[in-house]
Amino acid sequence: MSRILIIEDEEAIADLEKDYLELSGFEVEIKNRGDEGLSTALSEEFDLIVLDLMLPGVDGFEICKKIREEKNIPIIMVSAKKDDIDKIRGLGLGADDYMTKPFSPSELVARVKAHMARYDRLVGSNAKNNDIIEIRGIRIDKTARRVTVDGVEKAFTGKEFDLLTFLAENPNHVYTKEELFREIWDMDSIGDIATVTVHIKKIREKIEYDSAKPQYIETIWGVGYRFKV
Numbered sequence: 001m002s003r004i005l006i007i008e009d010e011e012a013i014a015d016l017e018k019d020y021l022e023l024s025g026f027e028v029e030i031k032n033r034g035d036e037g038l039s040t041a042l043s044e045e046f047d048l049i050v051l052d053l054m055l056p057g058v059d060g061f062e063i064c065k066k067i068r069e070e071k072n073i074p075i076i077m078v079s080a081k082k083d084d085i086d087k088i089r090g091l092g093l094g095a096d097d098y099m100t101k102p103f104s105p106s107e108l109v110a111r112v113k114a115h116m117a118r119y120d121r122l123v124g125s126n127a128k129n130n131d132i133i134e135i136r137g138i139r140i141d142k143t144a145r146r147v148t149v150d151g152v153e154k155a156f157t158g159k160e161f162d163l164l165t166f167l168a169e170n171p172n173h174v175y176t177k178e179e180l181f182r183e184i185w186d187m188d189s190i191g192d193i194a195t196v197t198v199h200i201k202k203i204r205e206k207i208e209y210d211s212a213k214p215q216y217i218e219t220i221w222g223v224g225y226r227f228k229v
């Protein structure tokens with residue numbers, strides 16, 4: 001059974017989310033404090049985390065960052081303020097999705113299911129092939145979802161990893177931002193194609209010697225990007 005961790009200090013909201021998710025067949029654990037949520041997220045195995053932004057102890061920004069340093073599982077961040085969502089999205093903390101409160105519990109369930117299916121697909125298909133992609137100094141281990149550049153491991157968020165892997169698996173093919181957005185962010189309602197540009201920039205900072213003169217991910221002006229081999 002898939003396990004979900006809800007880190008949310010408003011108990012009524014947390015309980016409602018838990019009820020709906022349990023009805024959909026998930027096992028759910030709630031933590032009402034940020035510090036407790038963070039230690040539980042890091043010490044136990046979960047398949048997805050629903051993370052509130054404003055929390056006592058440690059806030060959602062910090063929790064998302066800390067989890068991302070160690071795990072690639074989907075994180076859905078929720079906040080009562082639309083402005084906060086825009087802000088955290090801009091920070092590129094590595095959350096997979098963002099929701100503004102109040103939202104309907106069934107909307108949450110739908111998104112949870114979509115992210116889990118997507119994650120299973122990635123992890124599952126990669127486990128079968130036990131795939132390792134090696135292109136010059138870059139080594140992408142799809143099973144472990146780890147990337148090394150000249151032997152040095154680099155931390156990637158879930159979406160950065162997905163985007164890099166997709167491009168590396170389809171080298172020399174030019175993709176438009178729209179195509180990449182559809183491929184990697186399959187929930188139409190979230191974000192926009194500027195997200196692709198932001199993620200490409202982050203990836204380049206990690207894999208390129210000089211981001212201004214990229215050797216791997218090339219910008220084809222007016223068209224999009226390609227992974228050069």
Ligand code: CA
Binds near residue numbers: 008009010052054055
């Ligand atoms: Ca809160």
